[in-house]
Amino acid sequence: MSLSIVASVAARKAAIHAAPSSSCALCASRRLCWSSDVGADDSWHAQLEFGKRKIKRGSSLFRMGDAFDNLYAIRSGAFKSSVLLEDGREQVTSFKMVGELLGLDGIGTDEYMSDAVALEDAEVCVIPYARIVALSHDAPALASEINRMLSREIAHDQSVMALLGTMQAEERVVVFLLNLAQRYEARGYAPNEFMLRMTREEIGSYLGLKLETVSRVFSRLQALALIELEHNRTVRLLDAPKLRARISTAVGVESRIARTARAQHAAIPAIAAA
Amino acid sequence: MSLSIVASVAARKAAIHAAPSSSCALCASRRLCWSSDVGADDSWHAQLEFGKRKIKRGSSLFRMGDAFDNLYAIRSGAFKSSVLLEDGREQVTSFKMVGELLGLDGIGTDEYMSDAVALEDAEVCVIPYARIVALSHDAPALASEINRMLSREIAHDQSVMALLGTMQAEERVVVFLLNLAQRYEARGYAPNEFMLRMTREEIGSYLGLKLETVSRVFSRLQALALIELEHNRTVRLLDAPKLRARISTAVGVESRIARTARAQHAAIPAIAAA
DNA sequence: ACCGGCTCTTGACGCAGATCAACAGCACCG
DNA sequence: CGGTGCTGTTGATCTGCGTCAAGAGCCGGT
Numbered sequence: 001m002s003l004s005i006v007a008s009v010a011a012r013k014a015a016i017h018a019a020p021s022s023s024c025a026l027c028a029s030r031r032l033c034w035s036s037d038v039g040a041d042d043s044w045h046a047q048l049e050f051g052k053r054k055i056k057r058g059s060s061l062f063r064m065g066d067a068f069d070n071l072y073a074i075r076s077g078a079f080k081s082s083v084l085l086e087d088g089r090e091q092v093t094s095f096k097m098v099g100e101l102l103g104l105d106g107i108g109t110d111e112y113m114s115d116a117v118a119l120e121d122a123e124v125c126v127i128p129y130a131r132i133v134a135l136s137h138d139a140p141a142l143a144s145e146i147n148r149m150l151s152r153e154i155a156h157d158q159s160v161m162a163l164l165g166t167m168q169a170e171e172r173v174v175v176f177l178l179n180l181a182q183r184y185e186a187r188g189y190a191p192n193e194f195m196l197r198m199t200r201e202e203i204g205s206y207l208g209l210k211l212e213t214v215s216r217v218f219s220r221l222q223a224l225a226l227i228e229l230e231h232n233r234t235v236r237l238l239d240a241p242k243l244r245a246r247i248s249t250a251v252g253v254e255s256r257i258a259r260t261a262r263a264q265h266a267a268i269p270a271i272a273a274a
Numbered sequence: 275m276s277l278s279i280v281a282s283v284a285a286r287k288a289a290i291h292a293a294p295s296s297s298c299a300l301c302a303s304r305r306l307c308w309s310s311d312v313g314a315d316d317s318w319h320a321q322l323e324f325g326k327r328k329i330k331r332g333s334s335l336f337r338m339g340d341a342f343d344n345l346y347a348i349r350s351g352a353f354k355s356s357v358l359l360e361d362g363r364e365q366v367t368s369f370k371m372v373g374e375l376l377g378l379d380g381i382g383t384d385e386y387m388s389d390a391v392a393l394e395d396a397e398v399c400v401i402p403y404a405r406i407v408a409l410s411h412d413a414p415a416l417a418s419e420i421n422r423m424l425s426r427e428i429a430h431d432q433s434v435m436a437l438l439g440t441m442q443a444e445e446r447v448v449v450f451l452l453n454l455a456q457r458y459e460a461r462g463y464a465p466n467e468f469m470l471r472m473t474r475e476e477i478g479s480y481l482g483l484k485l486e487t488v489s490r491v492f493s494r495l496q497a498l499a500l501i502e503l504e505h506n507r508t509v510r511l512l513d514a515p516k517l518r519a520r521i522s523t524a525v526g527v528e529s530r531i532a533r534t535a536r537a538q539h540a541a542i543p544a545i546a547a548a
Numbered sequence: 549a550c551c552g553g554c555t556c557t558t559g560a561c562g563c564a565g566a567t568c569a570a571c572a573g574c575a576c577c578g
Numbered sequence: 579c580g581g582t583g584c585t586g587t588t589g590a591t592c593t594g595c596g597t598c599a600a601g602a603g604c605c606g607g608t
Binding site for chain 2: 114148164205
C-alpha cells in the first residue's frame with residue numbers, strides 16, 4: 001500500500017508559494033484547495049473570488065437530478081456523496097473533507113449524478129462551472145487542473161471498485177482507516193487520532209458491508225490492540241504498520257494469477273487512496 | 275433502471291450532421307466517437323488526424339504505471355481495463371467497446387492508473403494528450419467535451435460502485451447483460467443477441483463474483499428461459515422486461531431508508547450504464 | 549430529570565456465494 | 579491423431595457476512 005496521493009499532495013504544497021490574492025488567502029483549506037494548485041500563473045486569481053455557502057449537518061448541498069451549475073470546494077466540514085437506486089438502496093461513493101471538490105459528476109450530463117450531504121456543519125466555496133469554462137480560455141493552467149481533478153476522481157473510484165470487488169470485511173475497514181489517516185496527515189493533523197464524522201451505517205454503505213459487520217471489525221481490531229475507540233467516534237491507530245499488514249496477506253493469493261505474465265507487473269500504487 | 279445513456283447517445287447521433295473531414299470519416303466508430311461530438315465547430319477537425327495502432331488479442335495497450343501520453347479511442351475490437359493490487363488480485367473496472375475512450379485515468383498523475391488489454395484483435399486512434407491541450411485553447415468545445423467524457427466516466431464508476439456495494443449475484447449479472455445490450459443497440463447492432471468478448475472469470479472480476487457464480491447465474495437464467503447461450507459466448511436475451519424486473523425487486527427494501535425524507539427523491543437514472 | 553429516538557455493540561443463527569473438485573468441450577499443436 | 583491447456587459447467591461442502599434480536603449508552607427536547 002504505497003500512498004501515491006502523498007507524493008501528489010507534497011507537490012501541491014510546494015506549489016503554494018504565492019498565496020492567492022482573493023479571499024482564498026483566508027480559507028482554512030487554502031493549502032489543499034484545488035484553486036491553489038494552479039501555481040505561478042495567477043493573473044486570473046483575482047477572478048476566482050467565489051461565493052460561500054453554509055450547509056447544516058444532515059442537509060444536502062445538491063441532490064441527484066438537480067440541474068448542474070456549480071462545483072463546490074469544501075472550506076470546512078465534511079460531506080458524504082452517495083447514489084440512490086430506484087428501490088431505495090443507497091451507496092455512499094465517497095467521503096469528502098476540507099479542500100476537496102464536490103459535484104464533478106454533474107459536468108457530463110448537466111445534472112448531478114449523486115447526492116452530497118453534510119456530515120457536520122460545513123461551509124463551501126461556490127464555483128460556477130460556467131465561470132471556469134469562461135476563464136479557461138485565457139488560463140490553460142486552470143483548464144488542465146480541472147482535467148486533473150476529474151481524472152484523479154476516476155482513479156480513486158477505480159481503487160474503491162477494487163476494494164469492493166476483491167477485499168474482505170476487515171481489509172476494507174483497515175483500508176478505510178488508513179486512507180482517512182493519510183488524508184488527515186496531508187492536512188496537517190495527527191494521522192493517528194481523528195474523529196469519525198460518519199455513522200457505522202454510512203461506513204458500511206461505503207465499504208459494501210452492513211453496520212454490524214463494521215462494528216464487529218472495529219471491536220476485533222480493538223481487541224488486537226491495533227486501534228482504540230473513544231466515545232465510538234474518536235479513533236486512535238495504535239499500530240499503523242501492523243494494520244497495513246492485515247491487507248494483502250489476508251486472502252490466499254490465487255496461484256493462477258501469480259502464474260500469468262502479469263505477475264512481474266507494477267502493483268497498484270493507490271489502493272489506500274480515497 | 276431507466277437508461278439515461280440512451281438519451282445522451284441519441285443526442286450525439288443528432289449532433290453528427292457534418293462528418294469530420296479527417297479520416298475519422300472512414301472510422302467504423304465514427305457515429306459514436308467522442309471526437310464526433312464536438313458538433314458544428316469543425317474548424318480544427320482537420321487537425322484531429324490521429325495515428326492508428328493495432329493491438330492483438332491478449333496484449334495490452336498500456337499498463338498501470340506507464341507514462342501517460344495518449345488517450346485512445348477504440349476503432350474496432352473490445353478492451354477490458356483493470357487495476358492490480360499488490361498481492362496480485364485483479365479488479366476489472368470496465369469493458370470498453372467501439373467508440374469509447376481509454377486512458378482517461380492517466381491525466382491526473384501522468385501515469386496510467388489501470389491496464390488496458392484487448393479482448394480481441396483491435397485498432398485504436400492514438401490521441402496525444404498534449405495535442406488536446408494545445409488545441410483546446412482555440413477550440414473550447416473540445417476542452418469541454420473532454421471534461422464531459424471525464425465526468426461521465428466518474429458517473430459510470432459510481433454506478434458500478436453501487437452495483438458492487440448493494441446488489442446480489444443475479445442482479446449484477448442481469449445489469450451487466452442489459453448494459454451490454456444497450457450499448458450494442460446504441461451502436462446499431464441488435465440489442466438482443468451479441469457475443470461476449472470476455473471470459474467468465476473476467477465477468478466475475480468486473481462484478482465482484484467468482485467465475486463459478488457467474489456460470490451458475492447464466493445457467494439459472496437460461497433455465498428460466500430469460501436468456502439463451504450458444505457456444506458459451508453468444509447470448510440471446512429472450513425477455514428483457516422480465517430480466518429488468520429481476521433487479522430492484524430482489525432484495526427486501528429497507529424500511530428505514532424508505533422512511534427517510536429521501537424517499538421522494540429522484541432515483542438513480544444510470545445504474546445500468548457502464 | 550425523564551423520555552424517546554438514535555447509534556452502537558454483541559450474540560445466535562442462516563444463507564448466498566466462495567471453495568474444492570471432477571469432468572466435458574474445444575482449440576491448438578506436434 | 580492423441581495430447582495439452584484453457585474455458586466452462588455442475589455438484590458437494592464450507593464459511594464470512596448478513597439477518598434478526600436484545601440491550602446499552604448517549605443526546606436533545608420538554
